Amino acid sequence: MIGFDIHPRRRAVSNEFVEKFRRIPVANISDCMSRMTAGGARLRPMHDGSLLAGPALTVRTRPGDNLLVHKALELAQPGDVVVVDAGGDLTNAIIGEIMTTYAQTRGLAGIVINGAIRDCGTIRRGSFPVYAAGVTHRGPYKDGPGEINVTIALDGMTIEPGDLILGDEDGLLALPYDQVPALFEAASAKHAVEEQMLAQIAAGTLDTSWIDARMKAQGWKP
Secondary structure (H helix, E strand, O other), rough: OOEEEEEEOOOOOHHHHHHHHHOOHHHHHHHHOOOOOOOOOOOOOOOOOOEEEEEEEEEEOOOEEEEHHHHHHHOOOOOOOOEEEEOOOOOEEEEEEEHHHHHHHHHOOOOEEEEEEOOOOHHEEEEEEEEEEOOOOOOEEEOOOOEEEOOOOOOOOEOOOOOEEEEEOOOEEEOOOHHHHHHHHHHHHHHHHHHHHHHHHOOOOOOOOHHHHHHHHHOOOO
């Protein structure tokens, strides 16, 4: 059951790690997490493809209602990502041009909506990162209830306030606060390996012997 509460955020990932992760594709980071818990494919970028990176300010709201989303945009700090669990409902838009413009002028890093948006033409032409499950012309209610800075679960991700939210053209990831340093080391190494492979492809020196070896290990008999 959804309450009517606003909680303080106890911690948030540092800006140092936010900037470091901007240099690594989401796919490389995802490969360093469990493929079953690294996030799904339902929430898609609705903007021009600019990178999303920042600590989560979470919101749980009644489907179709954005009263507490307005409050979250008022409370959010520059660089925050407002992540809204609206139940995945596409009946009513949770945000549109007015709210995204307000968020952008306040210096927020982006908005994630487990639900619908509207004014998608304007949002798609803009650079402010917005991820959502769909689009509708129908507007929201403003009655509540809702909760700010609570644990939410959406699209295969469990998100705590202050976790690191990352997004690019491939989709979204939520990195647990305590795992951020280790995931950065692993993802950096993964990215370096893939950059090396691309260089080998360009030079015509890529070693593909692993393919037959893997097939034999799985029972293939040439």
